[in-house]
Amino acid sequence: MASTIQELIAKRAAKEVQDGQMINLGIGIPTLVAKYVDNDNVYFHTENGMLGVIGVNEEDIDPNVVNAGKIPVGEAIGSSFFDSAQSFGMIRGGHVDVAILGVLQVDEQARIANWAVPGKNIIGVGGAMDLLIGAQKVIVTMTHTAKNGKSKILKDCTYPITSTRSVDTIITELAVFNYVNGQLHLVELMPEATLAQVEANTEAHFVNALEQEGHA
Amino acid sequence: MKVYDSAEQALSCVASGQTIMVGGFGLVGGPLTLIDALVELDVNNLTIISNNLGEQGKGLGKLLEQKKVKKAVGSYFTGNRDVGEAFQRGEIAIDLLPQGTLAESIRAGGAGIGGYYTKTSVGTDLAKGKETKIIDGEEYVFEKALKADVAIIRAHKADQLGNLVYYKTARNFNPLMATAAKVVIVEVDEIVAAGELASDAIITPHLFVDRVVIAKKVLTKEGVVEHG
Numbered sequence: 354m355a356s357t358i359q360e361l362i363a364k365r366a367a368k369e370v371q372d373g374q375m376i377n378l379g380i381g382i383p384t385l386v387a388k389y390v391d392n393d394n395v396y397f398h399t400e401n402g403m404l405g406v407i408g409v410n411e412e413d414i415d416p417n418v419v420n421a422g423k424i425p426v427g428e429a430i431g432s433s434f435f436d437s438a439q440s441f442g443m444i445r446g447g448h449v450d451v452a453i454l455g456v457l458q459v460d461e462q463a464r465i466a467n468w469a470v471p472g473k474n475i476i477g478v479g480g481a482m483d484l485l486i487g488a489q490k491v492i493v494t495m496t497h498t499a500k501n502g503k504s505k506i507l508k509d510c511t512y513p514i515t516s517t518r519s520v521d522t523i524i525t526e527l528a529v530f531n532y533v534n535g536q537l538h539l540v541e542l543m544p545e546a547t548l549a550q551v552e553a554n555t556e557a558h559f560v561n562a563l564e565q566e567g568h569a
Numbered sequence: 570m571k572v573y574d575s576a577e578q579a580l581s582c583v584a585s586g587q588t589i590m591v592g593g594f595g596l597v598g599g600p601l602t603l604i605d606a607l608v609e610l611d612v613n614n615l616t617i618i619s620n621n622l623g624e625q626g627k628g629l630g631k632l633l634e635q636k637k638v639k640k641a642v643g644s645y646f647t648g649n650r651d652v653g654e655a656f657q658r659g660e661i662a663i664d665l666l667p668q669g670t671l672a673e674s675i676r677a678g679g680a681g682i683g684g685y686y687t688k689t690s691v692g693t694d695l696a697k698g699k700e701t702k703i704i705d706g707e708e709y710v711f712e713k714a715l716k717a718d719v720a721i722i723r724a725h726k727a728d729q730l731g732n733l734v735y736y737k738t739a740r741n742f743n744p745l746m747a748t749a750a751k752v753v754i755v756e757v758d759e760i761v762a763a764g765e766l767a768s769d770a771i772i773t774p775h776l777f778v779d780r781v782v783i784a785k786k787v788l789t790k791e792g793v794v795e796h797g
Contacts, residue, residue, distance in 0.1 A: 400668065401594045402741050416597070416788045417739040423595050434737050436744045436772075437594075437620075438676040441669025445689060469694070474653025476665055477645040478695065483669035486688040517692035 374450040380422040381455040405432025444487040452488035461557040463519035463532035466512035485516030497525035538562040570731030576606035591619035592722035598739035601786035644668035677714035679748025720750035731778030
């Protein structure tokens with residue numbers, strides 16, 4: 354059972370996963386997605402150099418087997434290890450089917466900001482920009498609003514963008530949006546969420562596609 | 570390849586003003602013994618190429634604290650607030666690169682490639698000031714190769730020729746850096762006789778490796794443990 358907002362979002366994101374896919378999970382909510390994927394024919398990639406990431410029990414932890422969040426992970430049957438250049442070659446080269454990422458902001462063109470906050474002395478980008486240009490499909494998992502209550506789905510990102518590439522799907526605790534034909538489409542309301550809530554908490558313009566897709 | 574008795578001796582070639590590559594993804598695959606010895610050296614104005622720059626006051630973070638770093642090249646300094654603060658004070662220069670660009674630039678440096686075009690970072694702040702080019706209708710950014718005077722890296726085992734094998738996700742940047750520096754210094758868990766490593770399992774052939782020492786600081790489930 355999804356007990357928190359994060360778990361709820363992760364559980365919904367897991368439904369996007371299709372048989373046979375190679376998937377890269379970012380830090381935070383995306384990491385939670387794996388446990389809701391009930392398919393042995395899905396392979397998790399981590400950019401620090403491993404394909405075949407699974408969960409690990411406390412007693413089996415190997416400190417030298419970690420994911421990109423430096424969290425210990427387990428090894429699936431058929432897993433492999435490789436260096437960082439090959440790992441990012443897989444990403445940029447289009448060999449990773451899906452990237453599921455956390456973001457700080459997303460704009461009306463489904464461009465994301467997730468690597469820098471102006472005025473903060475935190476300097477890092479990691480693999481975010483590579484994943485955005487390389488993954489075949491990008492799914493964003495995020496809370497709909499920031500801690501101060503402001504919408505994170507904006508007309509324009511106020512933080513520096515991660516890529517000019519638009520993401521494909523946005524999943525929050527209130528709604529699921531797809532980016533189609535240059536516009537955000539609201540395609541699904543999350544359990545207990547209302548259209549009024551989504552409208553009140555979304556600064557960006559979006560097309561209400563609920564009826565058309567039979568979710569209303 | 571030469572085996573050294575101590576990390577201090579292995580680092581005798583390090584001098585002020587040099588560019589040094591340091592392997593590892595955080596502590597995982599980091600040459601922890603060599604980093605601690607590097608911090609003790611009386612050198613300054615170093616350029617450090619490494620994914621991270623340690624944590625506050627730990628590992629490479631100590632080097633920064635001692636004001637021995639002139640420039641840091643890496644992808645993720647988020648784990649060490651000192652980096653941002655030193656940058657704001659103008660004490661260090663920073664080249665922030667996407668992680669895949671960092672890896673590929675090192676690979677290129679080791680392979681005799683001067684630079685290359687990548688789509689990563691196109692249209693973002695990290696592409697500012699960089700040459701761009703349209704290839705087959707898509708925009709790419711030019712990235713220069715990276716090379717160093719010295720690389721300090723971590724491998725699992727070396728044989729007496731200097732052939733290296735790595736351990737699981739402790740591989741990361743290490744085999745790349747082994748190709749891209751004038752002097753390559755490696756710390757390993759074990760040195761075995763030539764012939765003991767399966768030839769088809771060797772990741773870094775010995776022509777890349779100059780100096781080897783046994784690791785004294787090892788990452789365990791309980792944290793970094795020092796032995797012997």
